[in-house]
Amino acid sequence: MRLRNGWLRAGLSVGLTGILWAPAASRAADPVEGGKLSEGTGLASRYPGDAGIADDPAVLFSEDFESGDLKKWDDLDGNKPPQVRLVSDGELVHSGKIAAQLEAPLGKGAGADLTKLFASGHEVLFARWYCRFAEDFDQGNLMHFVGLAGLRDRWQLGRSGEKPDGTDFFSTQLEPWRDWGRNPAPDALGFYSYYPDMRPDPSGPYDGNAFRPTDSPVLLQRGRWYCLEMMVKANDPDRADGEPAFWVDGALTGHYTGLRWRTTDALKLNCLWMLLYIHDNSQVNRVWLDDVVVGSQYVGPMVR
Template identity: 40%
Template sequence: MFNGVVRGPGLFAILLALAVAVPASVRAETILREDFEDLSLEGKWEKLSGDTTEANFETRPEHVRSGKASYRITALEPEREAYQIHGYQYREADSWIRTWFLPGYDQVYVRWYAKFADDFRQGRQMHWSGLRGCRTDNPNSGFGRAGERPTGTDRFTTSVEPAFTEGHEPPGQMCFYSYWPEMKQSGDGKYWGNRFRADPPFFLERGRWYCFEMMVKLNEPGQRDGEQALWVDGRKIIHEKNFRWRDSEILKLNLWKFGLYIHYSEQDCTYWVDDLVISTDYVGPED
């Protein structure tokens, strides 16, 4: 039996070998695990409003993926008439819950299950769910300024969403919708989110559960080595690289939102979510 004390390079080699021997999935940090079974958002989630018709816990078995509860999010058809902004007609509907993990991380994986209602129909455009990068000294920096390009020190956002596609039933084709300092300018002179679509195209169906997982890796400040990726039911359908998400480490990934914003709403639109995991490593579908 060896009873001596290992010092110097020998100790470093042993510690390195032990670290390598432990799988990354074991070393990964679980930031949040949410199955909605406790029927409470308190201390974990913020909600757009207290209106339970917009969002609430779901216990009807046909809309629960596992256990006894999921969470329902509904964008209600507005009572107000349409109005015009920048030449487009709007009749907006919105609903969301969001969770913070401050000060934040440089790489985050988010795995969740979702199902769109059988009658889901979002019209020409919607925004769904995703990650935000806010300043660690001012988390509110991540909000507002739609149509403006991020500076590299104020914010970045990227969300997963099904895009309306002519000739296909809703919800539509899966894509990323992203704001970052090197995004392209839109035809109207604004900087609306840039889309990154799956190739080959991937279309969602209504009325069934999907396993989604997205990953965002931040760049070293000033470099173009950031990434984002999306898996559906364990299959990677989008992987984009060479992002300059930020120019300062003051920006971190620190907010996740389940949302549903519809530009021109003509009906109530609903989806359900269940079995969320936010982690620093790939999670994957449940068996």
């Protein structure tokens, strides 16, 4: 799995009220924790087992992997087994008979991904998926996971160490962080984001800014399935009113407002990036993905 301009790198983080993020020079207003959004049951409650959910007018993309292939995805970098494979091993499947496995091999800058590009851009996207981290999963200090992005073209995907100019790209990934090894893997979720008002790392480069809940964060555990969902709302080009939010098992866990993702409405959300990338991988790490839905409304957990 190849990323442009070097491999993704995570910035240092410091605490503010309710938010953690990368340190910075002066810039526009900082993102703040947002208000109430839907939680609990959502669009998926109308489709037990997600049967027929792909036909809902609010759904843009769905993937349960039951086709036994990855033809729905846009393979940008030739990922093949063992990095990306389909599995049918009982507990490694959330529903049906097949799930996807992403494997990060031993070494530095190791990873695997599934990418979906959408022909038309969107002002708001929700992405829901189920994931399970292996019983021995340990990302060390830094990893990257699933995200949504707005790309001027496909070549903007994976850019790192650069601040977006408001017309080229923006992105945010929902990913666990172990607080420099203080907590068991995979640990607490938060956002890792690139946007025009982002803060630089003290050493100079623009590594993704992190912001995550500090009050009662949900600490992910290994060896169990989670329903994760994230939302990104693009800003009006002349205002800092963009938002990201995320849910864990249907509970709204993080919601932030006041972000300026872009400076032109020509740049819209058009990419789902399901990524497992580990900076310094001391072992083979695996995560399983299943029951992916992307749409314009809150999806919520699958109902049986």
